[in-house]
Amino acid sequence: MERSTIQRKLIVDSVKSIGHATTKDIISYLSNNGYNVSIGTIYRNLDLLVNENILRRVSINFKEDYYELSEISTHNHFICEKCGKIIDIFNNNSSINEINGNKVISNTTTYYGICKECLENNKDYSN
Numbered sequence: 001m002e003r004s005t006i007q008r009k010l011i012v013d014s015v016k017s018i019g020h021a022t023t024k025d026i027i028s029y030l031s032n033n034g035y036n037v038s039i040g041t042i043y044r045n046l047d048l049l050v051n052e053n054i055l056r057r058v059s060i061n062f063k064e065d066y067y068e069l070s071e072i073s074t075h076n077h078f079i080c081e082k083c084g085k086i087i088d089i090f091n092n093n094s095s096i097n098e099i100n101g102n103k104v105i106s107n108t109t110t111y112y113g114i115c116k117e118c119l120e121n122n123k124d125y126s127n
Contacts, residue, residue, distance in 0.1 A: 020066045020086040074106045080115035
């Protein structure tokens, strides 16, 4: 790992606190907690933290990327199309190691739907 900086620690701590965090979430969190970190520094350090496998980039349907801690085991995601909440799914029973001669290092599946809170708040989503 490259030299650890205060900015990197602040970014990792913000992702730890937020959970699934966009760059905007991280900027807002740092600002709201009295830290003045430039946007360029945040973007540059996010890329470094992903490359160093400290954070994992989660890409969702061509929207802004989310970041989560890499120390969390590989898992799937459920995304509510109503409120945007991202829910980790850890019952990943997939044990695929190879596909057509290609070595699988990791995999993830993203499910889209309506979360139970949105379903409870709006009965129009029921089957």
